[in-house]
Amino acid sequence: MSQTYVVQPGDYMETIAEKFGFRDYHIIYDDPNNSHIKKFRPNPHILYPGDRVFIPDMDPGHEPADTDKKHKFVLKAQKIKLILYIRRNGEPFAKQAYKLKIGAQTIAGKTGDDGLIEQPIPLGEPLGELTFAGPPQYTRKLNFGFLHPISKNSGRQMRLNNLGFGCGPPTGDESDTYDAAVRAFQRRNRLTLTGKFNDHTLDKLRSEYDHDVPS
Amino acid sequence: MPDPAPISVETPNVLDLRFILVTVRTDFLFRSDDGGVTFHWIKGGARKIEDPENGEVIIGATVELLGTGGVQDTALTDRNGQAVLETSQLPSGDYKIKITPKNSRNEFAGPEIADPDTPPLPDRMYHPLEVEVKLSGGLIEQATLQADIAYAGLGNRVQQQWPPPAVPADHLPIDLKPIWMRKERALLARADDKLQMIIVHNTDGKIATGAINQFKGPLQNGAHYLIDLNGHTIKFAKDHDFVVNAGGKWRGKNPNDTGIGIEIVHKEGDTEYTRQQYPALIDLLKRLVAAYGIDPMRIVGHSDVGTRGVVTQDFTAPDADFLDGGRDNDPGQVFRWEKLEAEGLGMIPGDVPLGDTYGKLFNGTETVVLKLHDNDGPHKYGGKPRPGTPGKPVRELQQDLATIGYSVHITGDFEESTELAVKAFQRHFFSGDRRRAVDGRVDKETAQMIQNVKGAPSP
Numbered sequence: 001m002s003q004t005y006v007v008q009p010g011d012y013m014e015t016i017a018e019k020f021g022f023r024d025y026h027i028i029y030d031d032p033n034n035s036h037i038k039k040f041r042p043n044p045h046i047l048y049p050g051d052r053v054f055i056p057d058m059d060p061g062h063e064p065a066d067t068d069k070k071h072k073f074v075l076k077a078q079k080i081k082l083i084l085y086i087r088r089n090g091e092p093f094a095k096q097a098y099k100l101k102i103g104a105q106t107i108a109g110k111t112g113d114d115g116l117i118e119q120p121i122p123l124g125e126p127l128g129e130l131t132f133a134g135p136p137q138y139t140r141k142l143n144f145g146f147l148h149p150i151s152k153n154s155g156r157q158m159r160l161n162n163l164g165f166g167c168g169p170p171t172g173d174e175s176d177t178y179d180a181a182v183r184a185f186q187r188r189n190r191l192t193l194t195g196k197f198n199d200h201t202l203d204k205l206r207s208e209y210d211h212d213v214p215s
Numbered sequence: 216m217p218d219p220a221p222i223s224v225e226t227p228n229v230l231d232l233r234f235i236l237v238t239v240r241t242d243f244l245f246r247s248d249d250g251g252v253t254f255h256w257i258k259g260g261a262r263k264i265e266d267p268e269n270g271e272v273i274i275g276a277t278v279e280l281l282g283t284g285g286v287q288d289t290a291l292t293d294r295n296g297q298a299v300l301e302t303s304q305l306p307s308g309d310y311k312i313k314i315t316p317k318n319s320r321n322e323f324a325g326p327e328i329a330d331p332d333t334p335p336l337p338d339r340m341y342h343p344l345e346v347e348v349k350l351s352g353g354l355i356e357q358a359t360l361q362a363d364i365a366y367a368g369l370g371n372r373v374q375q376q377w378p379p380p381a382v383p384a385d386h387l388p389i390d391l392k393p394i395w396m397r398k399e400r401a402l403l404a405r406a407d408d409k410l411q412m413i414i415v416h417n418t419d420g421k422i423a424t425g426a427i428n429q430f431k432g433p434l435q436n437g438a439h440y441l442i443d444l445n446g447h448t449i450k451f452a453k454d455h456d457f458v459v460n461a462g463g464k465w466r467g468k469n470p471n472d473t474g475i476g477i478e479i480v481h482k483e484g485d486t487e488y489t490r491q492q493y494p495a496l497i498d499l500l501k502r503l504v505a506a507y508g509i510d511p512m513r514i515v516g517h518s519d520v521g522t523r524g525v526v527t528q529d530f531t532a533p534d535a536d537f538l539d540g541g542r543d544n545d546p547g548q549v550f551r552w553e554k555l556e557a558e559g560l561g562m563i564p565g566d567v568p569l570g571d572t573y574g575k576l577f578n579g580t581e582t583v584v585l586k587l588h589d590n591d592g593p594h595k596y597g598g599k600p601r602p603g604t605p606g607k608p609v610r611e612l613q614q615d616l617a618t619i620g621y622s623v624h625i626t627g628d629f630e631e632s633t634e635l636a637v638k639a640f641q642r643h644f645f646s647g648d649r650r651r652a653v654d655g656r657v658d659k660e661t662a663q664m665i666q667n668v669k670g671a672p673s674p
Contacts, residue, residue: 012224045225080224087231089354089385127219136236136299141219147228148221158221161304164231164352168306169218177306184307184352211227 002033007051010126010145013044014080018124020055023078031056042214046149079120082144084130086115090164090188093132101129102144150206150215153178156197159209160185217288217301233303233353235280238388239273239314240296243424269424272296273341273391276316282308302353310348314389316341324394324440324448325499326506336453340395346387354383392443395450396431402456410454411473412513413503414461414520415496417481417488417545426478435459438476440499446491448499454507461543463520465513466620470520475503483547493554500560514561516552517545518642519621544642551647562619564644567670569663573611574604577659585612585657587634591627609633612657615669616640637661644668 005016017025028034029044033054041047065071082100086093092115100107100117102125111117121128121144128142148155154172160181161167165188167181179195186193189204197205206212222228278298280287287305290298300312318337322328328340349357416438418426423443430437430451437458441449452458460476463469470476477499481488504511555561569577576583576596583597591607594600610627613636617623621636634655641653644664651660 014224043223043226046223082222082224083227084222085227085229087229089233090231093232121224130230132232135295136297138232138234138299140230140232140301140303142230143219143221144224146219146221147223159229162220162222162228162230164233164303166233166303166305166307166350166353168304170221177308180307209227209229213226215223215226 002057003055005053005055007047007049007053009049010143011047011049012145013047014078015124015145016053016055018078021058028053028055040151041149043149043210045145046147046155046215048149048152048155078123080123082117082119082121084117084119086111086117087164096132099131099133101131102127147215150202150210155215156202156205157181159205163209217304220303231303233301233305234385235300235302235312235353235355236386237278237290237292237298237300237312237314238296238386239276239278239292239298239316239391240270240388241273241393242270242390243427273316273339276314279313279315281311281313302350305350305353307351308349310350312346312348312387313343314346314391315343316391319343320394322394323498323502324450325502326454327502328395328450328453336395336397338397339393341391341393344389344391346389348387351383354385355387356383358387392447393449396427398431398437398451398456398458399433400435402452402458404453405455405457405472407455407507409473410475410507411468411509412465412470412475412515413500413509414470414474414476414515414517415546415550416460416476416478416517416543417483417547417550418478419483419545420480421482423480426480430478438478440475440477442477442479442492442495442499444480444489444492446489446495448495454503461517461520464622465515465520474520475509479546481546483545485549487549488546488551493551497555497558497560500555501558504560511560512562513620514555515620516550516643517543518547518639548642548646548650548653552643553647553649562643562668563671564664564667565671567666569659569666572666573657573662574606574608576601576604576608577662582658585609585629585662587629587631587655589629612662612665615665619665619669640665640668 013025013029017023017028022028025044029038031054033056037051037053041051086096092113093111094113094115096111098109098111098117100109100119102121105122107119109117109119126144126146128144129139130142131137131139147158148170150156150159152172154170157167157170157172157178161170163185165181165185167178168175182197182201183193183195185205186201191200191204220230222230272294273296274292274294276292277289278292278300279289280300280302282305287310288301290300292298318340319342320340321342328336347359348355420426423441426441430441437451438460439450439452439454439456439458441451454475457471458476459471461470461474477496479488479492479496500514503509552561556563573585574596576585585596585608586598589596589598589609591609594602594604596604596608607627609629610625613623613625613633616636617625619640621639623636624630624632637657638653638655641661645651645653
């Protein structure tokens with residue numbers, strides 16, 4: 001029986017698919033009933049809390065097996081990719097050893113020349129802790145799947161915050177601090193200083209933060 | 216604590232780490248002109264204290280980042296004296312960084328930290344400190360110190376700004392001076408009624424390092440207080456603790472036994488004491504006088520009581536007699552006793568006529584100067600016999616010096632101890648604006664001053 005799901009903070013298509021027993025989120029995302037979602041959320045990994053997602057009926061799978069025997073069906077734990085460019089004060093934080101703690105798991109690695117961390121992480125785990133040994137030792141908490149779409153003010157504030165243009169908690173509200181952060185972003189990128197988002201500013205934010213992936 | 220960074224999966228993200236490193240340490244040089252703290256802006260990482268003789272890190276201090284919305288982040292300094300404050304997501308604007316070392320007190324470094332009944336004091340105590348910082352993109356654009364140093368005796372506020380050389384900066388190194396550094400030695404406690412005098416010294420050093428290391432160190436020599444170039448005062452021993460800081464005698468008492476020693480960072484010579492040192496000293500003296508009922512007349516210089524060249528003797532013995540030793544010269548003639556006198560502290564010369572004193576030697580038109588080898592016996596005054604001189608001028612002089620407090624043999628013979636006492640008297644009372652030569656001879660001016668001091672009423 002089909003139903004509608006309201007997106008919660010931290011949800012992305014993969015977590016919703018898993019919640020309803022789908023191995024492939026495309027079955028949901030590509031469903032004609034979700035055409036509005038596809039249009040307004042071009043990136044299935046970046047949704048907005050409150051979005052309504054149509055959950056189609058599941059076509060139950062079949063596995064032939066003998067009766068009166070024990071069978072072991074192994075479902076591979078799904079992984080999802082984290083793509084994170086680390087910078088420090090505007091410069092790539094290159095070749096830095098890090099530890100990424102997610103749930104009970106700790107992943108050690110080193111950032112690339114461009115500060116990149118590209119790392120499979122468990123699906124649906126909302127909280128992580130990224131630590132650099134330093135000195136000084138520095139730890140930053142991460143919320144996976146919590147980024148809002150760039151079409152939303154809150155999504156823009158989150159991106160500005162992550163880029164180092166602090167604008168306070170990403171409430172989505174207009175404010176002087178938001179304007180100041182936008183202005184600082186415009187100044188850094190040699191755009192016209194308006195303190196408000198326009199097409200140039202938005203394009204620049206999308207290329208700077210999302211690497212031109214639509215969201 | 217700041218919110219976790221919201222990150223998407225499967226698609227690229229950028230996370231630009233913004234945080235400030237705060238380093239809290241004490242630099243024994245104390246050369247800053249800031250009333251308690253210095254910023255050192257060092258690009259790229261904190262300076263390590265290579266030489267522990269010259270400084271120490273402050274471990275376990277609470278470092279808070281305060282904004283309009285309250286505490287934005289808080290951290291403790293680690294074993295390197297370092298704390299990291301998260302500034303990601305903070306809007307640009309004005310913030311405060313508050314540093315509260317363990318055992319912080321808002322008190323003055325004076326008798327307020329001297330209660331003999333308290334449990335053992337910690338090794339260090341500090342004043343908490345607030346630094347106003349202008350943040351932009353999570354980095355420091357400007358730092359302003361609003362140190363309220365009224366407690367240091369200045370009664371005013373200093374405001375200093377340190378625009379960092381590399382703007383914006385991610386490192387705020389702070390040099391925080393303690394108000395208390397416990398001497399590394401068990402000290403004998405003295406009874407309340409033993410605290411009768413205060414001895415003012417100088418360290419004869421341009422910087423405080425040597426003095427600090429000595430005073431906090433395990434040797435018996437030391438001082439209760441040190442006033443640095445900025446008037447910042449550090450206490451090393453409780454006022455009731457026995458600390459060896461001055462040999463000799465004053466009014467028949469051993470200064471080590473009965474005195475509280477105050478050292479001022481000052482290199483001997485013609486350089487003036489700093490303008491911050493006087494108010495700090497005056498404030499400390501007033502607190503000590505009030506706390507222990509010390510006669511303000513018994514605030515003297517090391518040169519008034521001290522001796523030089525006798526340190527191998529047991530100069531802590533109550534009856535030790537060093538009249539023949541050389542005297543220390545500090546705090547020296549550049550020290551402005553008149554600033555203390557204006558506050559009712561120290562010996563204050565009055566206005567007393569010479570009258571018939573000293574055999575009327577100074578009343579005539581002839582210039583007579585009492586000097587070494589003058590003697591009441593053969594009536595030798597000014598180096599030649601003056602048989603008609605009435606009374607015993609040398610003995611009278613010796614008696615007057617002794618009444619004021621100087622140690623001198625009362626013999627009627629102007630021998631070397633008398634000369635030393637006269638020099639000490641001149642060094643004290645011909646200092647500052649009254650400065651003139653110290654020659655150990657009693658001319659009319661010196662004789663008049665001796666009368667003025669001897670005859671001055673006790674406040």
